[in-house]
Amino acid sequence: MYTIRELAFPGTAEEALSLLRKGRNNVILGGGCWLALGRRRYGVGIDLSRLGLDAIRREGDELVLGGSATLRALEKNGDACALFGGILSHCVRPIVGVQLRSRATVGGSVYARFGFSDPLTALLCLDCTVELAGEGTVPLEVFAARPAVERDIVTGVRIRIEDRATAMETMRLTATDLPILTAAVSRLGKDWRVVVGARPGRPVRVPGVEAALAHGASPAQAGRLAAEGLTFGSDLRAGREYRALLAETLVARCAARVEQEVSR
Numbered sequence: 001m002y003t004i005r006e007l008a009f010p011g012t013a014e015e016a017l018s019l020l021r022k023g024r025n026n027v028i029l030g031g032g033c034w035l036a037l038g039r040r041r042y043g044v045g046i047d048l049s050r051l052g053l054d055a056i057r058r059e060g061d062e063l064v065l066g067g068s069a070t071l072r073a074l075e076k077n078g079d080a081c082a083l084f085g086g087i088l089s090h091c092v093r094p095i096v097g098v099q100l101r102s103r104a105t106v107g108g109s110v111y112a113r114f115g116f117s118d119p120l121t122a123l124l125c126l127d128c129t130v131e132l133a134g135e136g137t138v139p140l141e142v143f144a145a146r147p148a149v150e151r152d153i154v155t156g157v158r159i160r161i162e163d164r165a166t167a168m169e170t171m172r173l174t175a176t177d178l179p180i181l182t183a184a185v186s187r188l189g190k191d192w193r194v195v196v197g198a199r200p201g202r203p204v205r206v207p208g209v210e211a212a213l214a215h216g217a218s219p220a221q222a223g224r225l226a227a228e229g230l231t232f233g234s235d236l237r238a239g240r241e242y243r244a245l246l247a248e249t250l251v252a253r254c255a256a257r258v259e260q261e262v263s264r
């Protein structure tokens with residue numbers, strides 16, 4: 001369990017950011033689920049609950065996920081269920097249980113950029129930007145590739161509302177365990193997006209597979225290309241070769257489901 005010397009409840013994002021940057025040992029508190037697994041001692045724990053960032057709402061042609069919105073809110077939200085083939089709601093359902101999903105936040109999940117992240121895999125196959133209190137708006141793909149060390153605050157994620165067909169598949173050794181592979185595919189016209197995560201490295205798009213699909217590759221070919229084009233690693237949960245095999249299978253399945261959806 002982590003400890004904090006002092007708890008702060010800033011009223012604005014600017015105040016929260018200035019507190020964060022005031023001490024190297026100060027920390028933003030999301031749902032605290034992942035922080036709770038560590039044993040670190042922090043200075044000021046910065047609680048974001050007074051910033052009004054817990055909403056999921058439409059704004060013009062975008063769906064905006066507040067940084068403090070919980071994964072459970074994402075799972076149950078009407079727009080998250082209805083838009084993008086429901087991938088935003090679907091992607092969080094295998095994560096542990098309702099109690100954890102009711103605490104873990106969108107901001108904590110995006111900021112942490114875990115290799116195994118289900119939400120990051122799903123979001124990367126949509127057209128998204130991350131809103132940071134200090135830096136402003138950054139494409140999710142750019143943010144996802146950076147080391148998780150910047151002293152900034154994820155205030156929200158913006159997703160362009162478009163009629164993208166989507167599919168996502170994950171493999172877990174047991175229900176509710178961390179995934180050993182995640183795959184998501186989406187298509188809007190000729191624009192395909194293919195994302196693979198839990199390799200066990202971070203979720204990444206696979207441009208070669210996206211281009212192949214746009215030029216008429218079959219789902220089976222797309223799966224093979226994904227397995228050949230990515231690097232995989234071994235850990236306690238799965239070996240490199242097994243992960244490559246899973247990538248081939250899950251990408252092929254997702255691409256086939258997306259094709260079916262588009263031809264309906």
Ligand SMILES: Cc1cc2nc3c(=O)[nH]c(=O)nc-3n(C[C@H](O)[C@H](O)[C@H](O)COP(=O)(O)OP(=O)(O)OC[C@H]3O[C@@H](n4cnc5c(N)ncnc54)[C@H](O)[C@@H]3O)c2cc1C
Pocket residue numbers: 027028029030031032033034035036037067068071094095096103104105106107108109110111112116117118119152153154155176177178179
């Ligand atoms: C037992 C367990 C199993 C899990 N299984 C899965 C799984 O299968 N799939 C999956 O995708 N995820 C899984 N997770 C991760 C979980 O879904 C959340 O991503 C994780 O708990 C972080 O969210 P949080 O709100 O709890 O963040 P916290 O634990 O509060 O914070 C995590 C990090 O992010 C920082 N942070 C938090 N919020 C912000 C913000 N708004 N801006 C900037 N920095 C911020 C914190 O300072 C900290 O460094 C699991 C977590 C646990 C504890």
